[in-house]
Amino acid sequence: MxxxxxxxxxxxxxxxxxxxxxxxxxxxxxxxxxxxxxQNIISSVQETGVLGGDGEQILYITESEAGLAPLLKEQLMLMDVDFEVQETDRAEADLQADIKDGVIEAYVVLEAGNGISATYVSQSAGLSGMASAVEGAVQNLQTTRTVEELELNAEEAAALFAPAGFEREAISDASxxxxxxxxxxxxxxxxxxxxxxxxxxxxxxxxxxxxxxxxxxxxxxxxxxxxxxxxxxxxxxxxxxxxxxxxxxxxxxxxxxxxxxxxxxxxxxxxxxxxxxxxxxxxxxxxxxxxxxxxxxxxxxxxxxxxxxxxxxxxxxxxxxxxxxxxxxxxxxxxxxxxxxxxxxxxxxxxxxxxxxxxxxxxxxxxxxxxxxxxxxxxxxxxxxxxxxxxxxxxxxxxxxxxxxxxxxxxxxxxxxxxx
Structure with a gap:
């Protein structure tokens, strides 16, 4: 032994x-x-802007139709975003130069046609918290505009966008x-x-x-x-x-x-x-x-x-x-x-x-x-x-x-x- x-x-x-x-x-x-x-690490990195780029957390909004930029800015403020939002009428070439130089984070171009569309421009096409926030705000703006065009009241709008109930239930004893x-x-x-x-x-x-x-x-x-x-x-x-x-x-x-x-x-x-x-x-x-x-x-x-x-x-x-x-x-x-x-x-x-x-x-x-x-x-x-x-x-x-x-x-x- x-x-x-x-x-x-x-x-x-x-x-x-x-x-x-x-x-x-x-x-x-x-x-x-x-x-x-x-989760804490991701939140800290997003707060310091490391995931977004080297520029300050500033988003410029430019538009092709008057009145859209203030509405998008209002939507973003309601979402309590952690970056600054400013309206501008500067040329896109100047804004792109600022992004390359690290002066600003990104800018978004709003266009109106059959619906509202937006082009988000930044140093990288990767996912970021700012891009996700802008996308959500544009969607909310589109929804609000559609409701106004259809002349729906608050109750009708709430009913239209109310989520459907969905649950999964298994009958197997092992499930x-x-x-x-x-x-x-x-x-x-x-x-x-x-x-x-x-x-x-x-x-x-x-x-x-x-x-x-x-x-x-x-x-x-x-x-x-x-x-x-x-x-x-x-x-x-x-x-x-x-x-x-x-x-x-x-x-x-x-x-x-x-x-x-x-x-x-x-x-x-x-x-x-x-x-x-x-x-x-x-x-x-x-x-x-x-x-x-x-x-x-x-x-x-x-x-x-x-x-x-x-x-x-x-x-x-x-x-x-x-x-x-x-x-x-x-x-x-x-x-x-x-x-x-x-x-x-x-x-x-x-x-x-x-x-x-x-x-x-x-x-x-x-x-x-x-x-x-x-x-x-x-x-x-x-x-x-x-x-x-x-x-x-x-x-x-x-x-x-x-x-x-x-x-x-x-x-x-x-x-x-x-x-x-």
Whole structure:
């Protein structure tokens, strides 16, 4: 048992001290704080005019028909915009020169015909808060003018533009309300990405670690004092513990970012990808499927890494495993919009797809408890079978040297392991 813990600690600390691990962790933590404060950052940038250009926040209004400019200015003032609005009769060439020189932000040209149209001119054609405000004000001006031309009274105008009531209701017992789906969608997106990232990152780490030890001939020394099977499981457990630690850091950072953010995470971006009122069961299933997904793919990665003698061959043999993860992620991200689809339900019971797809169903639907438990049982059975099979391959694979670029080498590894 002492040799197991020695390899366990070596696998853990060797990777924990690498620059790539530290930098990846810091970038992810910074990303959580950035996302939690995204609305405040955008508001601050818009207030300072960084998104709009280098000029002052001044909008000039010129017109082809007298009387339109004062009306548009009045509409903008009613909207309480954070930029200055001025009417002008200067030539467009002069206004464009001021924009290029950074003197003003933009100008708008109003024209009247069958309706009111406007041309907004600025340094860039990208979206900005000023452009959106002008567009809304022009639309309001057009609506007001149409109402006057049709000689509608206030009640008739209100009735004409009153929004229609529209609600979505599902009769399926597994479906949730639109509000519940919105509350769960953001967390499901993030956790699916984290599970996807973890499975690829840590599984690839195991395969590379094994291949590195073989290419440097360190493996020959290790297996002379510890059995290959014990070596394999110690590697998986050590790097798995490192993965759990990193996920805990991510979780603590995300929680701290949300708690310290002045935003309530409900408006703008968060109105579609909500994070409020998330169920505890969703978090627990995320942890469970992360662990199961890791051990399933880690067994496969260790198996593949053991039959490779050169680090250059790792990615080629890892390709089938990567394709499984990519397909699972495509199904999961597609299923977020249609979690009740048949292809989502069926694929959620396929062990290599379960960590992502069944978690999606748990997060987005009210499914019976037996369904995720059945998926967990299937994964445990798959991990057991793959662990047994992987141990047989690993026992002989670590002794194989030479070019290994085909999955056919698995059979040769098993035969070699049986001779030991």
């Amino acid at each position: 002492r040799s197991f813990w020695a390899i366990f600690k070596q696998a853990f600390w060797t990777k924990a001290r690498t620059k790539s691990f530290i930098i990846t962790t810091l970038i992810a933590v910074a990303g959580f704080f950035l996302m939690a404060n995204l 949730r309300t639109e509000q519940e789906l919105s509350e769960a969608r953001g967390l499901v997106y993030i956790l699916i990405f984290l599970i996807y990232f973890a499975v690829i990152y840590y599984s690839n780490m195991i395969a590379m670690e094994v291949a590195t030890e073989k290419s440097s001939r360190v493996m020959e020394i290790l297996i002379s004092s510890v059995s290959p099977v014990k070596h394999m499981f110690a590697k998986i457990a050590g790097i798995g513990t490192l993965g759990i630690l990193q996920m805990l850091i991510f979780g603590a950072a995300a929680y701290t970012a949300i708690e310290t953010s002045s935003s309530d995470l409900s408006g703008g971006f968060f109105s579609v990808f909500g994070f409020s009122n998330v169920r505890i069961s969703t978090i627990l299933f995320a942890v469970l499927f992360f662990l199961l997904g890791y051990f399933l793919y880690a067994m496969l990665a260790a198996l593949l890494g053991s039959i490779v003698s050169r680090i250059e061959d790792v990615q080629q043999l890892m390709l089938p495993m990567m394709l499984l993860i990519i397909v699972a992620s495509l199904i999961a991200f597609t299923g977020i919009s249609v979690p009740e689809a048949t292809f989502v339900t069926v694929s959620s019971y396929i062990p290599f797809f379960t960590p992502l797809v069944m978690f999606l169903r748990v997060g987005m639907l009210d499914i019976p408890l037996w369904e995720p438990l059945l998926a967990v049982a299937l994964m445990l059975a798959s991990i057991t079978v793959l662990g047994w099979f992987g141990a047989r391959v690993y026992r002989g694979g670590v002794l194989m040297y030479g070019s290994s670029q085909s999955l056919k080498d698995i059979r040769r590894a098993i035969q070699l392991g049986n001779k030991r």
